[in-house]
Amino acid sequence: MPRTAAHGGGHRVTRFARALAADPVEALSYLPEEAARHWEHPVDHTVDPAWERDLHRLLGAPWPCPERVGADREWDAVVAGMRARGLAFGRHTYGHYSDADRSLARAVWCAVRHTTPDVVVETGVARGVVTRFALTALAVNGNGHLWSVDLPHPFEPALHAQTGAAVPGRLRDRWSYVPGSSRRRLPGLTRRLGRVDLFVHDSLHTARNTRFEMDRVARVLAPGGVMLVDDISTHQGFAEWAEDAGGAAETLVCPSADGEGLFGVVRRV
Template identity: 40%
Template sequence: MSGYRDPLRPGRQLYLARALRAAAVDPFEGVEKAREKLAAQYERARHGGTLAPPPGTYRVEAGWEQRLHELCGEAWPCPLAGEFSRLWSDIVETMSRRGLRVGRQNYGGDDDGDPGLVRATWCLTRHLPATTIVETGVGHGVTSRGVLEALLANGAGHLWSIDLPPLTISARTPEIGVAVPGDLREGDLRASWSYVRGSSRRRLPALLRELGEIDLFVHDSRHSTRNVLFECERAFAALRPGGFLVVDDLDGNRGFTRFISRQPQADWIVAEADDQQRCFGLARKRASPKHRNG
């Protein structure tokens, strides 16, 4: 998030040394980071110094959860609501046992999944039901935990999580995926999880080629226009009809609005996070591209 400085970030010289070393060890990721920075500078210059979409770009839907359930052909109020409430309490407890809260700017400048985002992802995994799921951006693993628990309850499925950890802030490494307890990571084969290290630019295309078709995609990695557009276009092409994209933090970049404006085959909803600080998007792939959103 702009203006925020990670308290674990080293001083300027050590930071630069680590950034250069990381780029030397892995030139692809080094060049990719530079491209992202250049794209953001260009975007700021074109849009009066801001990366955010113009006010009014998104109309938040007050009844987003009901609409989501309608799109899935499921009953509303959700009969599984109590199950999710208990899961959320468990997630908060897992984090607190590790001395962590759940919230915004909690993994450096990055946010943990908001309960609304995790609930939407959990509900989609339970209701579709989704068996082949890809997410980008693990951080503490709050969204990963939600999906894995839903897979466990469904009794089938696999989650692939693409994640590029902060290369210059090694002190964050032990925190990766801490919201997912050991028994879910290693024990139960029904809820299997693959951690795929690297940027989505590098890992997503090959992973999607390997998987062929996916049921659900969750974006929670780098929230730039360039990256969101890239991930949405690639993932949507791999989505089965009736499958969904979930895209966090729409309000800080133009990626989702550009994706939607070019995509005639999506029904989409803009939802507000439970803490009302940010919003996220949900897009379902229609069976046929004939009708646009009304």
């Protein structure tokens, strides 16, 4: 179960019992994730300080980027919208989960604008910052659809009303929300779609789950397709995937804007 649920024995058990009663399958699926954390370790990544320039090289996009203005405007609109709704924004605002960082949001924007994907898949919505960036960029492209696999916080049901709060109604015609954990929903979705052009992992950041999602999507990732993988510093999932991929993928490790985390980029060669 997530770290917040791990605080304090009695409280932890009560919350797990409640989650179990609400959705036994999803609650039980946390147990192997918890067990696998035992083998997790942080990785000494080589972080690319010029990640944004190098992302554009990887995407075959111009640098300096003409899309920066659009991405910054979108960020300001998201922050203003969350404030107007009285919602805290940033780190640890959705239980122990955080809203997407500004650097990841910019990477999503640029990946969508520069590669004009038909099929975009993400995991982990929370209040929907990545969702909003992807959908706005798809709307500007006038092309493409986003599928979002999301298990609303299983141990804090009061947060469920905030799911997708950053996503306005006008953007939702290009959006399919797929409720449930990625372990349950991603295999069927990727099989059905048959091809993914852009994938964003931002769900449960364990090595086991990150690796599972990357392996599943890699099976159908289009040539030149891109994966953006958030929160890779605390576990070995991304690093091991990249090592196993060898020459089949180009990768970058990028710092978050607030310096607290790292996200990874993959481009299938």
